[in-house]
Amino acid sequence: MKEAVIQATENFCSDILCTIPQNAKTRGRNLYGSAISLYENKKEHIWYLFFKKNTLNEIAKNLLFEDNLCEDDLDDLLKEISNQIIGSAKVILEGENPHIDYRLGVPEFLGNISEPFPIKLEEFLLYKIKNRTFIIGKRNNN
8 A cells, every 4th residue: 555655646746746756854844734544445544644834835836826825725735635646546556456445535634733743653654845845644543
């Protein structure tokens, strides 16, 4: 599943931002987050996506032709990014494992996430694009 999310993330960044994400060393502060469930048969995997506001502004420039989003717009953008990345990972997984039932949940906007970081992730990917960081991580709910 992690490899499918990596591939979906790289596809999203190359298609939307015309760049491949690089591995980052630090998480940064003042992140905005969303969560979305990806079910594998009946097992729920909750994927969290956290972005610095300037990263979201960079994505918004390419998707919405705007770069200074209000809270409602950040909500919509983060949910759309979650749908695109994790939804794409679902499609990849379905192609690789047609005998497994995959379902995608409804994304949830988590708002501004402050320190100390409140969500314990079992595994995560730390990226940067154009010197702007973001995190995609997961935890199981079963």
